[in-house]
Amino acid sequence: MDPGFVKPEEEVKEGEDKGQGVVIPLIPGDIKLRRCGYCLVKQPMRAKHCRLCQHCVRRYDHHCPWLENCVGERNHPLFIVYLSVQLVVLLWGGHVAWSGLYFEQSQEWLQDNIFLLVSFLLIFIFTIVVLLLLVSHLYLISCNTTTWEFMSHHRISYLRHSELENPFDQGIILNLWGFFCSHHITAWENIYFHKNSEPV
Structure with a gap:
Protein backbone atom coordinates (compact mmCIF):
# COMPACT_ATOMS: atom_id res chain seq x y z
CA MET A 1 0.00 0.00 0.00
CA ASP A 2 1.02 3.59 -0.55
CA PRO A 3 2.74 4.68 2.69
CA GLY A 4 2.27 8.34 1.76
CA PHE A 5 4.51 8.88 -1.24
CA VAL A 6 5.16 12.55 -2.02
CA LYS A 7 4.09 13.19 -5.59
CA PRO A 8 5.33 16.08 -7.79
CA GLU A 9 1.78 17.12 -8.73
CA GLU A 10 1.01 17.81 -5.05
CA GLU A 11 3.19 20.91 -5.05
CA VAL A 12 0.89 23.89 -4.89
CA LYS A 13 2.02 27.49 -5.00
CA GLU A 14 1.64 29.33 -1.73
CA GLY A 15 -1.82 30.78 -1.29
CA GLU A 16 -3.42 28.43 -3.81
CA ASP A 17 -5.61 25.56 -2.72
CA LYS A 18 -6.96 23.34 -5.46
CA GLY A 19 -8.36 20.74 -3.08
CA GLN A 20 -5.84 18.07 -4.10
CA GLY A 21 -2.48 19.47 -3.08
CA VAL A 22 -1.06 20.34 0.29
CA VAL A 23 -0.31 24.02 0.78
CA ILE A 24 3.18 24.49 2.17
CA PRO A 25 3.25 27.49 4.52
CA LEU A 26 5.87 30.21 4.42
CA ILE A 27 8.98 28.95 6.18
CA PRO A 28 11.27 31.25 8.20
CA GLY A 29 14.75 31.75 6.75
CA ASP A 30 16.65 29.44 9.12
CA ILE A 31 14.55 26.35 8.23
CA LYS A 32 14.13 25.51 4.58
CA LEU A 33 12.07 22.79 2.98
CA ARG A 34 14.49 21.05 0.74
CA ARG A 35 14.08 19.51 -2.63
CA CYS A 36 14.92 15.81 -2.68
CA GLY A 37 18.21 15.11 -4.44
CA TYR A 38 16.92 11.79 -5.77
CA CYS A 39 13.32 12.29 -6.97
CA LEU A 40 13.45 16.13 -7.11
CA VAL A 41 10.15 16.73 -5.29
CA LYS A 42 9.84 19.37 -2.58
CA GLN A 43 9.83 17.42 0.67
CA PRO A 44 7.23 18.43 3.25
CA MET A 45 8.34 18.42 6.87
CA ARG A 46 8.92 14.92 8.33
CA ALA A 47 9.32 13.35 4.87
CA LYS A 48 12.36 11.32 3.89
CA HIS A 49 13.53 9.67 0.71
CA CYS A 50 13.65 5.88 0.84
CA ARG A 51 16.35 4.51 -1.41
CA LEU A 52 14.75 1.06 -1.51
CA CYS A 53 11.29 2.35 -2.58
CA GLN A 54 12.85 5.21 -4.58
CA HIS A 55 10.22 7.67 -3.33
CA CYS A 56 9.93 10.35 -0.67
CA VAL A 57 7.54 9.21 2.07
CA ARG A 58 5.44 11.51 4.30
CA ARG A 59 6.08 11.12 8.05
CA TYR A 60 8.64 8.45 7.22
CA ASP A 61 9.06 5.90 10.00
CA HIS A 62 11.17 3.10 8.50
CA HIS A 63 11.44 0.68 5.60
CA CYS A 64 10.14 -2.70 6.74
CA PRO A 65 12.07 -5.58 5.14
CA TRP A 66 9.37 -8.10 6.10
CA LEU A 67 6.64 -6.15 4.28
CA GLU A 68 9.03 -4.95 1.55
CA ASN A 69 7.47 -1.51 1.89
CA CYS A 70 7.97 1.76 3.73
CA VAL A 71 5.97 2.60 6.83
CA GLY A 72 4.75 6.18 6.58
CA GLU A 73 1.85 8.49 7.32
CA ARG A 74 -0.81 6.54 5.40
CA ASN A 75 0.00 2.97 6.48
CA HIS A 76 1.58 3.33 9.94
CA PRO A 77 -1.72 2.61 11.79
CA LEU A 78 -2.14 -0.55 9.68
CA PHE A 79 1.41 -1.56 10.57
CA ILE A 80 0.44 -1.36 14.27
CA VAL A 81 -2.61 -3.54 13.53
CA TYR A 82 -0.32 -5.98 11.69
CA LEU A 83 2.02 -6.20 14.70
CA SER A 84 -0.94 -6.68 17.06
CA VAL A 85 -2.41 -9.50 14.95
CA GLN A 86 1.02 -11.08 14.66
CA LEU A 87 1.42 -10.97 18.45
CA VAL A 88 -2.00 -12.60 18.99
CA VAL A 89 -1.17 -15.38 16.49
CA LEU A 90 2.20 -16.00 18.16
CA LEU A 91 0.59 -16.16 21.62
CA TRP A 92 -2.00 -18.61 20.29
CA GLY A 93 0.72 -20.70 18.60
CA GLY A 94 2.74 -20.72 21.82
CA HIS A 95 -0.32 -21.89 23.75
CA VAL A 96 -0.96 -24.70 21.22
CA ALA A 97 2.70 -25.83 21.32
CA TRP A 98 2.79 -25.74 25.14
CA SER A 99 -0.49 -27.64 25.52
CA GLY A 100 0.78 -30.36 23.17
CA LEU A 101 3.69 -31.15 25.46
CA TYR A 102 3.15 -33.89 27.99
CA PHE A 103 5.35 -34.07 31.05
CA GLU A 104 5.17 -37.72 32.03
CA GLN A 105 8.53 -39.18 32.94
CA SER A 106 9.81 -41.55 30.28
CA GLN A 107 13.08 -42.42 28.63
CA GLU A 108 11.88 -41.18 25.24
CA TRP A 109 10.38 -37.90 26.52
CA LEU A 110 12.81 -35.65 24.61
CA GLN A 111 12.44 -37.66 21.42
CA ASP A 112 8.62 -37.50 21.63
CA ASN A 113 8.52 -33.76 22.40
CA ILE A 114 11.49 -32.34 20.51
CA PHE A 115 9.39 -30.84 17.67
CA LEU A 116 6.92 -29.11 20.00
CA LEU A 117 9.72 -27.99 22.32
CA VAL A 118 11.71 -26.37 19.50
CA SER A 119 8.49 -24.84 18.11
CA PHE A 120 7.62 -23.37 21.51
CA LEU A 121 11.12 -21.90 21.97
CA LEU A 122 11.08 -20.31 18.48
CA ILE A 123 7.58 -18.92 19.06
CA PHE A 124 8.67 -17.55 22.45
CA ILE A 125 11.65 -15.73 20.89
CA PHE A 126 9.52 -14.26 18.06
CA THR A 127 6.84 -13.24 20.57
CA ILE A 128 9.40 -11.27 22.61
CA VAL A 129 10.71 -9.55 19.45
CA VAL A 130 7.22 -8.60 18.19
CA LEU A 131 6.13 -7.47 21.68
CA LEU A 132 9.18 -5.20 22.03
CA LEU A 133 8.61 -3.81 18.53
CA LEU A 134 4.93 -3.13 19.24
CA VAL A 135 5.63 -1.49 22.61
CA SER A 136 8.40 0.70 21.15
CA HIS A 137 6.14 1.85 18.30
CA LEU A 138 3.28 2.61 20.68
CA TYR A 139 5.66 4.65 22.83
CA LEU A 140 6.90 6.64 19.82
CA ILE A 141 3.31 7.19 18.64
CA SER A 142 2.33 8.48 22.09
CA CYS A 143 5.19 11.02 21.76
CA ASN A 144 4.28 11.82 18.12
CA THR A 145 7.70 10.94 16.82
CA THR A 146 8.93 8.38 14.31
CA THR A 147 11.64 5.75 14.42
CA PRO A 167 7.91 20.16 18.41
CA PHE A 168 5.16 17.81 17.17
CA ASP A 169 4.18 16.46 20.60
CA GLN A 170 0.63 17.56 21.47
CA GLY A 171 0.18 15.36 24.54
CA ILE A 172 -0.50 11.63 24.72
CA ILE A 173 -4.27 11.80 24.11
CA LEU A 174 -4.06 14.11 21.08
CA ASN A 175 -1.09 12.21 19.70
CA LEU A 176 -2.93 8.86 19.87
CA TRP A 177 -6.17 10.42 18.57
CA GLY A 178 -4.38 12.04 15.64
CA PHE A 179 -2.54 8.84 14.80
CA PHE A 180 -5.40 6.33 15.00
CA CYS A 181 -8.45 8.48 14.22
CA SER A 182 -7.22 11.04 11.68
CA HIS A 183 -7.49 9.88 8.08
CA HIS A 184 -5.98 12.85 6.29
CA ILE A 185 -2.52 14.13 5.49
CA THR A 186 -1.30 16.50 8.20
CA ALA A 187 0.49 19.75 7.41
CA TRP A 188 3.23 19.26 10.02
CA GLU A 189 4.63 22.71 9.28
CA ASN A 190 1.57 24.29 10.95
CA ILE A 191 2.16 22.41 14.22
CA TYR A 192 5.92 22.98 14.07
CA PHE A 193 5.78 26.75 13.63
CA HIS A 194 2.87 27.16 16.04
CA LYS A 195 4.83 25.30 18.73
CA ASN A 196 7.98 27.34 18.00
CA SER A 197 6.02 30.61 18.12
CA GLU A 198 6.78 31.36 14.50
CA PRO A 199 4.29 32.80 12.01
CA VAL A 200 2.56 30.25 9.80
Whole structure:
Protein backbone atom coordinates (compact mmCIF):
# COMPACT_ATOMS: atom_id res chain seq x y z
CA MET A 1 0.00 0.00 0.00
CA ASP A 2 1.02 3.59 -0.55
CA PRO A 3 2.74 4.68 2.69
CA GLY A 4 2.27 8.34 1.76
CA PHE A 5 4.51 8.88 -1.24
CA VAL A 6 5.16 12.55 -2.02
CA LYS A 7 4.09 13.19 -5.59
CA PRO A 8 5.33 16.08 -7.79
CA GLU A 9 1.78 17.12 -8.73
CA GLU A 10 1.01 17.81 -5.05
CA GLU A 11 3.19 20.91 -5.05
CA VAL A 12 0.89 23.89 -4.89
CA LYS A 13 2.02 27.49 -5.00
CA GLU A 14 1.64 29.33 -1.73
CA GLY A 15 -1.82 30.78 -1.29
CA GLU A 16 -3.42 28.43 -3.81
CA ASP A 17 -5.61 25.56 -2.72
CA LYS A 18 -6.96 23.34 -5.46
CA GLY A 19 -8.36 20.74 -3.08
CA GLN A 20 -5.84 18.07 -4.10
CA GLY A 21 -2.48 19.47 -3.08
CA VAL A 22 -1.06 20.34 0.29
CA VAL A 23 -0.31 24.02 0.78
CA ILE A 24 3.18 24.49 2.17
CA PRO A 25 3.25 27.49 4.52
CA LEU A 26 5.87 30.21 4.42
CA ILE A 27 8.98 28.95 6.18
CA PRO A 28 11.27 31.25 8.20
CA GLY A 29 14.75 31.75 6.75
CA ASP A 30 16.65 29.44 9.12
CA ILE A 31 14.55 26.35 8.23
CA LYS A 32 14.13 25.51 4.58
CA LEU A 33 12.07 22.79 2.98
CA ARG A 34 14.49 21.05 0.74
CA ARG A 35 14.08 19.51 -2.63
CA CYS A 36 14.92 15.81 -2.68
CA GLY A 37 18.21 15.11 -4.44
CA TYR A 38 16.92 11.79 -5.77
CA CYS A 39 13.32 12.29 -6.97
CA LEU A 40 13.45 16.13 -7.11
CA VAL A 41 10.15 16.73 -5.29
CA LYS A 42 9.84 19.37 -2.58
CA GLN A 43 9.83 17.42 0.67
CA PRO A 44 7.23 18.43 3.25
CA MET A 45 8.34 18.42 6.87
CA ARG A 46 8.92 14.92 8.33
CA ALA A 47 9.32 13.35 4.87
CA LYS A 48 12.36 11.32 3.89
CA HIS A 49 13.53 9.67 0.71
CA CYS A 50 13.65 5.88 0.84
CA ARG A 51 16.35 4.51 -1.41
CA LEU A 52 14.75 1.06 -1.51
CA CYS A 53 11.29 2.35 -2.58
CA GLN A 54 12.85 5.21 -4.58
CA HIS A 55 10.22 7.67 -3.33
CA CYS A 56 9.93 10.35 -0.67
CA VAL A 57 7.54 9.21 2.07
CA ARG A 58 5.44 11.51 4.30
CA ARG A 59 6.08 11.12 8.05
CA TYR A 60 8.64 8.45 7.22
CA ASP A 61 9.06 5.90 10.00
CA HIS A 62 11.17 3.10 8.50
CA HIS A 63 11.44 0.68 5.60
CA CYS A 64 10.14 -2.70 6.74
CA PRO A 65 12.07 -5.58 5.14
CA TRP A 66 9.37 -8.10 6.10
CA LEU A 67 6.64 -6.15 4.28
CA GLU A 68 9.03 -4.95 1.55
CA ASN A 69 7.47 -1.51 1.89
CA CYS A 70 7.97 1.76 3.73
CA VAL A 71 5.97 2.60 6.83
CA GLY A 72 4.75 6.18 6.58
CA GLU A 73 1.85 8.49 7.32
CA ARG A 74 -0.81 6.54 5.40
CA ASN A 75 0.00 2.97 6.48
CA HIS A 76 1.58 3.33 9.94
CA PRO A 77 -1.72 2.61 11.79
CA LEU A 78 -2.14 -0.55 9.68
CA PHE A 79 1.41 -1.56 10.57
CA ILE A 80 0.44 -1.36 14.27
CA VAL A 81 -2.61 -3.54 13.53
CA TYR A 82 -0.32 -5.98 11.69
CA LEU A 83 2.02 -6.20 14.70
CA SER A 84 -0.94 -6.68 17.06
CA VAL A 85 -2.41 -9.50 14.95
CA GLN A 86 1.02 -11.08 14.66
CA LEU A 87 1.42 -10.97 18.45
CA VAL A 88 -2.00 -12.60 18.99
CA VAL A 89 -1.17 -15.38 16.49
CA LEU A 90 2.20 -16.00 18.16
CA LEU A 91 0.59 -16.16 21.62
CA TRP A 92 -2.00 -18.61 20.29
CA GLY A 93 0.72 -20.70 18.60
CA GLY A 94 2.74 -20.72 21.82
CA HIS A 95 -0.32 -21.89 23.75
CA VAL A 96 -0.96 -24.70 21.22
CA ALA A 97 2.70 -25.83 21.32
CA TRP A 98 2.79 -25.74 25.14
CA SER A 99 -0.49 -27.64 25.52
CA GLY A 100 0.78 -30.36 23.17
CA LEU A 101 3.69 -31.15 25.46
CA TYR A 102 3.15 -33.89 27.99
CA PHE A 103 5.35 -34.07 31.05
CA GLU A 104 5.17 -37.72 32.03
CA GLN A 105 8.53 -39.18 32.94
CA SER A 106 9.81 -41.55 30.28
CA GLN A 107 13.08 -42.42 28.63
CA GLU A 108 11.88 -41.18 25.24
CA TRP A 109 10.38 -37.90 26.52
CA LEU A 110 12.81 -35.65 24.61
CA GLN A 111 12.44 -37.66 21.42
CA ASP A 112 8.62 -37.50 21.63
CA ASN A 113 8.52 -33.76 22.40
CA ILE A 114 11.49 -32.34 20.51
CA PHE A 115 9.39 -30.84 17.67
CA LEU A 116 6.92 -29.11 20.00
CA LEU A 117 9.72 -27.99 22.32
CA VAL A 118 11.71 -26.37 19.50
CA SER A 119 8.49 -24.84 18.11
CA PHE A 120 7.62 -23.37 21.51
CA LEU A 121 11.12 -21.90 21.97
CA LEU A 122 11.08 -20.31 18.48
CA ILE A 123 7.58 -18.92 19.06
CA PHE A 124 8.67 -17.55 22.45
CA ILE A 125 11.65 -15.73 20.89
CA PHE A 126 9.52 -14.26 18.06
CA THR A 127 6.84 -13.24 20.57
CA ILE A 128 9.40 -11.27 22.61
CA VAL A 129 10.71 -9.55 19.45
CA VAL A 130 7.22 -8.60 18.19
CA LEU A 131 6.13 -7.47 21.68
CA LEU A 132 9.18 -5.20 22.03
CA LEU A 133 8.61 -3.81 18.53
CA LEU A 134 4.93 -3.13 19.24
CA VAL A 135 5.63 -1.49 22.61
CA SER A 136 8.40 0.70 21.15
CA HIS A 137 6.14 1.85 18.30
CA LEU A 138 3.28 2.61 20.68
CA TYR A 139 5.66 4.65 22.83
CA LEU A 140 6.90 6.64 19.82
CA ILE A 141 3.31 7.19 18.64
CA SER A 142 2.33 8.48 22.09
CA CYS A 143 5.19 11.02 21.76
CA ASN A 144 4.28 11.82 18.12
CA THR A 145 7.70 10.94 16.82
CA THR A 146 8.93 8.38 14.31
CA THR A 147 11.64 5.75 14.42
CA TRP A 148 13.69 7.78 11.94
CA GLU A 149 13.32 11.00 13.97
CA PHE A 150 14.14 9.18 17.21
CA MET A 151 17.28 7.57 15.78
CA SER A 152 18.50 10.57 13.74
CA HIS A 153 17.35 13.50 15.89
CA HIS A 154 20.77 15.21 15.74
CA ARG A 155 20.90 15.10 11.91
CA ILE A 156 17.41 16.40 11.08
CA SER A 157 17.45 20.18 10.55
CA TYR A 158 13.93 20.96 11.80
CA LEU A 159 14.60 19.05 15.05
CA ARG A 160 18.09 20.51 15.57
CA HIS A 161 16.79 24.08 15.21
CA SER A 162 13.73 23.58 17.40
CA GLU A 163 13.70 25.00 20.91
CA LEU A 164 11.57 22.02 21.99
CA GLU A 165 12.66 18.41 22.38
CA ASN A 166 9.81 17.32 20.12
CA PRO A 167 7.91 20.16 18.41
CA PHE A 168 5.16 17.81 17.17
CA ASP A 169 4.18 16.46 20.60
CA GLN A 170 0.63 17.56 21.47
CA GLY A 171 0.18 15.36 24.54
CA ILE A 172 -0.50 11.63 24.72
CA ILE A 173 -4.27 11.80 24.11
CA LEU A 174 -4.06 14.11 21.08
CA ASN A 175 -1.09 12.21 19.70
CA LEU A 176 -2.93 8.86 19.87
CA TRP A 177 -6.17 10.42 18.57
CA GLY A 178 -4.38 12.04 15.64
CA PHE A 179 -2.54 8.84 14.80
CA PHE A 180 -5.40 6.33 15.00
CA CYS A 181 -8.45 8.48 14.22
CA SER A 182 -7.22 11.04 11.68
CA HIS A 183 -7.49 9.88 8.08
CA HIS A 184 -5.98 12.85 6.29
CA ILE A 185 -2.52 14.13 5.49
CA THR A 186 -1.30 16.50 8.20
CA ALA A 187 0.49 19.75 7.41
CA TRP A 188 3.23 19.26 10.02
CA GLU A 189 4.63 22.71 9.28
CA ASN A 190 1.57 24.29 10.95
CA ILE A 191 2.16 22.41 14.22
CA TYR A 192 5.92 22.98 14.07
CA PHE A 193 5.78 26.75 13.63
CA HIS A 194 2.87 27.16 16.04
CA LYS A 195 4.83 25.30 18.73
CA ASN A 196 7.98 27.34 18.00
CA SER A 197 6.02 30.61 18.12
CA GLU A 198 6.78 31.36 14.50
CA PRO A 199 4.29 32.80 12.01
CA VAL A 200 2.56 30.25 9.80
